Amino acid sequence: MTSGVDKWFKIAVNIKYLDISTVLQIGQSFRWVYNGETNEYISSINLDHDKTFDIVKLKQDDKFMYYTSVNNNNNKQLLHTWVRSYFLLDIDRKQLFEHWKIKDPKHFSNLSHIEPLCSSCCILQQDPWETLLSFICSSNNNISRITKMCHTLTELAGDEIPNCDQLSPLYTFPNSGQIIKVLTESILRENGFGYRAKYIIETAKKIVDLKLKDGMMELSDSQYLKWKISGSPYLEAREFALAFSGVGPKVADCFLLMGMGYHDVVPVDVHVNRIAQRDYKITSGSSNNKKTQIAKLKLEYTKYPTTRRKINFDLDLIRLFFRDLWGAYSGWAQAIFFAKEVGSTSGIVDGSVSKRKLLIKTEDDNSAVTKRIKVK
DNA sequence: CAGGTC
């Protein structure tokens, strides 16, 4: 049943620069449910990082994004603040493009390739704790299963949220205390988490222990992570993140970029690695120059034991290459190339009909063909 | 084989 009484608020956003159907489905957030009949997205959101969740709905037309909350008080001010910070609307996307066109003209000047992807040029500022767990689930995994696992996590250990117009119930994203209280490694394995089951339990345990040790038990997990990390230089923040089980350099960087606001971080996964080698001719070999760079990094990382243990220096050099090339918002630039590279499928759940495939249109999209040839 | 990690 659809209530039809939702009071929607709106905010001016040109769909050309932020298309939520792209951004919410590209594989950085995993818990938005799309309703194909109403063209709305719905999720449970921890609006101000305290203990209460709102059920938030979003939709968009050419000029506006619309938002509402169907439970609690539909607090306009709270929602408005959250929308602005979640989509980082104060960041001038146009200006970023102008900067990248200057710094990397070869790959940014031809806007006929890039323009259709502007809308995917957005890094969401997500809930830190949820981001950490989501990307622990992401390792060696596909987006549709990651999505499923994130939802399963809420069903197994979150609280059901009373709400009026959803057929299937929605749950809060579980905090560390809930996870160690109601979940075990074997329960998670039985529910399809595979070897990541252990990482999730251990990470939840570690957060509980850290909060206890720091005397910060009253903080939510996300508040604690912010208190602990915010303002730290990247290397220290990464060292802290890498200490969690199941968190390697790639997951740590996703957490820092999308959960902690380190916008200059380029997480190096297989796709970014391929882009680096194919389009930017980053050699995978071992030139003298490269050896020198790695030696320099090793020296720099002596202060960071966990980093030294877990880092892959070749991939770390790729991260630094892109950071130096694209600058303070290099993580955002990476999102564009990531979308161009893989942007054909998403595992987002369609709450009303069936799964929906996301297609990103490019001028010369041979990528689908190219991929098939490569596979064969 | 999938946005890696142990």
Next chain:
DNA sequence: ACTGG
């Protein structure tokens, strides 16, 4: 190593 598409 898990596991589903």
